[in-house]
Amino acid sequence: MEYQPGVCNIGPTQQRRRLLLGVASLALAAVYVAAVVALAWPQWALVLAVFPLYGAxxxxxxxxxxxxxxxxxxxxFDVGEGTNEVQNEAALAADRKKAVRLNAKAVAIGAVGTVIVxxxxxxxx
Incomplete structure (x- = not known):
């Protein structure tokens, strides 16, 4: 696997860590929603599920x-040979642009998930 600015900056090991983060966050969201329902907390408390859903x-x-x-x-970046510094300014800009897009998608998905819940x-x- 090779680093590609604005496309790919992690390899399989780092990917698995992100998948684990997503699965753990989704499980936390499910536990939180179940607690809100089981403990008869105010319904507005479900809005806080946005945080673990964003993490998922x-x-x-x-x-x-x-x-x-x-x-x-x-x-x-770390595509398998350890963490390396991005040396090229254009590559760094491409990575940061993609990061903003991914973060916006995650916020939107977390918000939509919260509305559904x-x-x-x-x-x-």
């Missing part, structure tokens, strides 16, 4: 895209 989306997107937004922010719980209760 972020992990899944980074896994799928083979791209870490955190790495882009600090100007590094809120609606589903409202209908079921």
């Amino acid at each position: 989306a972020m992990g899944a997107l980074q896994y799928r895209e083979r791209f870490c937004i955190g790495f882009a922010g600090v100007g590094v 809120f609606g589903a719980v409202s209908v079921l209760l």
Whole structure:
């Protein structure tokens, strides 16, 4: 695997870490929603599910895209040979542009997921 600015900045090991982040965040969201329902907390508390749902989306997107937004922010990449610094300014700009797009997608997915959860719980209760 090779580093490609604005396309790919992580290899298989780092991808697995992002997938684990996504799965753990999704599990946390499910536990949180179950707690809100089981403990009869106010329904508005479901809005806080946006945070773990955002984390789940972020992990899944980074896994799928083979791209870490955190790495882009600090100007590094790790495609399997260890962490290396991005030396080219154009490459760094391309990475940061992609990071902004991925973050926006994750925010949107987390928000839509929260609306779905809120609606589903409202209908079921």
